[in-house]
Amino acid sequence: MDNKVTGLQNVTASEPDPVTGYRIFRLGDFEFSRDAYFATIKWPAKGQDRSHQMHADDFLRAMMRDVAWGFFYGWVNFDEVIGTRNHYGKVDMYAGAYNANFKEAGVDHMQQFDTPIIMATFKAILKDWVNEGFDPFAAPEETGSAFGTKHGDNIAAIERTRIATKCMPGIEGDSPLRDDLPVNRQFADVAQDEPEIHAEPGFEGVLHAFSLFKYLSRSDVTWNPSVTSVCQQSLFCPTTEEFVLPVFHGNDRVEWFLQLSDQIIWDVADKDSGEPRARITMNAGDIAAMPADIRHKGYSQKRSMLLVWENATPDLPKRYESGELSPYPIQI
Amino acid sequence: MQQTWFGSLDNYRKGSIEIIKGKPEHYAMSNVFEVASRAAPYEKVVVGKNLKYVIEALRAEGASPWFAAAHDEFAVVLDGEIDVHFIKPSDGPLVDAQTEGTVRLDGQPSGQVMGYVRLRRGHQALLPAGAAYRFEAVTKGVVLVQTILGRNSVEKWADICIQ
Numbered sequence: 322m323d324n325k326v327t328g329l330q331n332v333t334a335s336e337p338d339p340v341t342g343y344r345i346f347r348l349g350d351f352e353f354s355r356d357a358y359f360a361t362i363k364w365p366a367k368g369q370d371r372s373h374q375m376h377a378d379d380f381l382r383a384m385m386r387d388v389a390w391g392f393f394y395g396w397v398n399f400d401e402v403i404g405t406r407n408h409y410g411k412v413d414m415y416a417g418a419y420n421a422n423f424k425e426a427g428v429d430h431m432q433q434f435d436t437p438i439i440m441a442t443f444k445a446i447l448k449d450w451v452n453e454g455f456d457p458f459a460a461p462e463e464t465g466s467a468f469g470t471k472h473g474d475n476i477a478a479i480e481r482t483r484i485a486t487k488c489m490p491g492i493e494g495d496s497p498l499r500d501d502l503p504v505n506r507q508f509a510d511v512a513q514d515e516p517e518i519h520a521e522p523g524f525e526g527v528l529h530a531f532s533l534f535k536y537l538s539r540s541d542v543t544w545n546p547s548v549t550s551v552c553q554q555s556l557f558c559p560t561t562e563e564f565v566l567p568v569f570h571g572n573d574r575v576e577w578f579l580q581l582s583d584q585i586i587w588d589v590a591d592k593d594s595g596e597p598r599a600r601i602t603m604n605a606g607d608i609a610a611m612p613a614d615i616r617h618k619g620y621s622q623k624r625s626m627l628l629v630w631e632n633a634t635p636d637l638p639k640r641y642e643s644g645e646l647s648p649y650p651i652q653i
Numbered sequence: 654m655q656q657t658w659f660g661s662l663d664n665y666r667k668g669s670i671e672i673i674k675g676k677p678e679h680y681a682m683s684n685v686f687e688v689a690s691r692a693a694p695y696e697k698v699v700v701g702k703n704l705k706y707v708i709e710a711l712r713a714e715g716a717s718p719w720f721a722a723a724h725d726e727f728a729v730v731l732d733g734e735i736d737v738h739f740i741k742p743s744d745g746p747l748v749d750a751q752t753e754g755t756v757r758l759d760g761q762p763s764g765q766v767m768g769y770v771r772l773r774r775g776h777q778a779l780l781p782a783g784a785a786y787r788f789e790a791v792t793k794g795v796v797l798v799q800t801i802l803g804r805n806s807v808e809k810w811a812d813i814c815i816q
Contacts, residue, residue, distance in 0.1 A: 488725065489779050510657050516776040520768040527781075528739060528768055533729060534659075534775025550727040550777065552799050555706035557727070577701045579685070579708065579797075581731075581775075583658050584668075591674075598675050601682065602668040606660035606731065608700050608708070609670075609682035623655045632703040650702050653678045653810050 331438045332445045342471025344449050348442045349432040351414055355380075355450050357469050362403050364416045364430040371428050373402045373416060378457075378467035381450060382567035385457035385479060388443050389545055392436065394631065395638070396571025398616060401595055404568070405439070409635075412439045419571070419616075421594040447479045458542035460563035460624065463506075481541075486548040491531045496548075498531060499539040507563065507624035508538035534581070537561055537626045544619075546629045554634045563624040569595075571616040573638040575650045576631060579608040583625035587611075588618045613641040613648035659774060660686045661732040662712070662795055670815055683813040685710040685731065689795040691812075695788065697755060697798065699808045705753065707806060709798045717788040719758040721747040726755065726780040726800040730772040733794015737778050739767035740785040747785055754803015758785060 335345040345354040352363040360380035363372045375383075383399040390397070392412050398404035401420055406413040415431040417423025451457060453473025454465030458481065486496040504511065516530035533549060537559055544566050546558035562585060571592045578587075580603040589599040592614050601609060611617050619627075640646045660666070665686035670677045683700055689712040692698050701708035711717075713735045723746070728737060742764040748756045762785045770778050771791070780786050780798075788796060800806075 489727070489777070492779070507654060508657055509654060512773070512775065514773065516773070516778065517771040518768070519770070521766050523765075524739075524741075524767040528770055528778075529781075530770040530772060530776060530778035532775055533777040550779075550799055552706065552725055552727065552801065555703065555799060555801075557799055575703055577703060577708070579701065580668075581659070589680075597673045599673055599677075599680070600671040601680060602670075603682075604660065604666045604668045604684075605658050606665045606684045606686040607668040607682060608685055609680045610701070612679050623657075630701060630703065630708065632706055634704070646704075649679045649681075651678075651681045651808075651810050651814075653814060653816065 332441050334445060334449070337471070340470070346442055346446050348414060348439060349434060350430065351416070351432065353446055360450070362416060366428040366430050371416065371430070375400055375403075377450070378455070379567065381447065381455070381457045381467055384443055384447060386544060386568055388440065388447060389458075389481070389483065393570065394576070395573030396592065396616065398569035398571060400569070406571075407573075408433070410436055412436050414439060419593055419595060421596065448474065448476065451475050451479055458545060460543050483547060487551060489529060489531070489550050490536060492529050493526070499536050502539040502541055504538050505540065505561070505624060508561075511535065511538040513538070533559065534626065537581070543624070554632055556631045556633055558629040558631055560627055560629055561624055562619060562621040562627050564621065566619040569616045569618045572611055572613050574632060574641055575613050575648070576611045576629065577608065577650075578603065578611065579628040579630065580605055581626035581628050583621070583623050585619045585621045585625055585627060588620075589615050590617075592616050610650045612650070613646070659731070660684070662686055662690055662793060677815045680815070681810065682815045685797065686795060688813050696807055697805050698813070699802070699806050700813065702802065702808070705801050707800060707802045709800060709806060711788070711796045711798060712793070713788055713790040713796050714793040715790060719761055719785050719787045720755050721758055721762070721785045722755050722780065722782060722800060722803070723748045723750050723752050724782050724801065726798055727777060728772070728780055729777045729797040729799075730774055731795045731797060732774055734771065734773050734791040735794055735796060736769045736771050736789045736791060737780070738769040738787045738789065740764040741767050742783070742785055746783060748783075752803075753801040755798070755800055755805050756803065757805045
């Protein structure tokens with residue numbers, strides 16, 4: 322293995338497998354390989370090589386979110402065994418470290434990497450393992466298969482860029498609206514009218530409004546929040562959801578969900594052990610907190626609109642971890 | 654195609670929590686349409702709180718008092734048709750720069766009329782720092798306000814949350 326194969330600095334990869342066509346990647350002690358159906362992750366523990374498998378499509382959908390979200394806030398569990406934890410500059414890669422049985426058996430493993438190194442490796446894996454016709458951001462009904470031996474790629478799908486919003490989309494100099502994107506098939510009944518702006522002379526371009534629901538109806542990705550309003554460190558990050566959240570997101574701060582349309586059902590579990598805690602059914606208009614000590618995974622049987630609300634205050638993970646802040650947002 | 658379901662003041666289906674371990678109140682779950690249906694017009698009921706930041710649900714009915722804030726706020730209409738009128742104050746800032754959250758003003762402030770925006774379901778407007786604003790419901794509805802906990806915020810968690 323060497324990094325000359327991929328041409329990417331700090332990425333260690335093999336030559337393509339002569340049978341499957343896929344490369345094997347190494348990140349510190351971890352090895353990532355795939356075949357026609359499965360992604361396999363190996364790591365050392367108790368003097369042995371340990372291994373774990375995921376369906377290739379599930380693995381790629383999870384890794385795509387981890388990359389697109391910049392490792393997000395806290396933990397991104399690909400499944401009940403492997404995942405990443407963001408330390409904002411450094412990232413932990415782990416296997417079994419947040420699974421009660423793996424931990425108890427001592428067969429878990431965790432290793433920390435500088436963010437650019439793990440990011441480069443994950444991007445290289447996506448570039449090599451995502452085949453032509455498969456879009457890991459899309460709902461299953463909207464995309465082709467992830468399976469089979471290597472055939473082509475889908476660089477355009479995995480390199481969508483997220484445009485940062487400073488205040489609100491549509492304001493001059495801020496992120497654009499999505500008027501040039503088509504309305505998603507499952508939001509064909511969403512009104513496309515815009516607010517009426519009646520500015521007095523001298524205030525043209527000063528009053529700002531847009532249709533958030535129109536904007537969301539034209540999202541071409543699922544489970545990928547983007548910022549639509551910024552009140553200091555309070556970020557509204559709405560997103561459109563269909564099928565299943567490809568990761569079990571573990572919170573390093575309190576996060577809130579406001580269901581804007583339709584329904585999502587959430588499985589909630591203990592952040593450290595993975596033991597189930599609750600199942601929450603959220604309908605349009607429901608708002609609920611995701612406490613700082615849980616992980617959650619959502620199921621949306623129809624494409625729905627979800628407002629994810631984040632507090633981006635930089636020191637929150639330490640304050641929650643130290644016990645200074647309660648994991649629960651309010652006291653009744 | 655399944656119809657896209659948006660709730661409204663008169664037609665909402667509140668969800669539920671199935672607890673396995675812990676307490677329902679850990680999730681502070683409520684329904685903004687239910688909250689607004691039981692609130693006084695333009696009562697700023699906090700339905701989401703993340704340290705000092707809040708989401709408030711307002712029942713929009715008739716005309717609201719004039720409000721202002723020292724920082725940007727945002728309004729999202731979830732039901733109804735609601736106008737937001739703006740005034741640029743002429744006698745200096747209406748709210749001290751250190752004050753956080755929405756401040757209710759005593760009557761209409763003096764200043765230049767900036768105009769108004771008419772919002773329907775799913776529309777979002779910027780409530781810019783320093784400007785005075787007032788809601789006027791063309792038809793009754795529900796407005797979310799993204800802001801900071803302030804002197805006019807109303808917290809009544811025991812009344813609104815699933816327990």
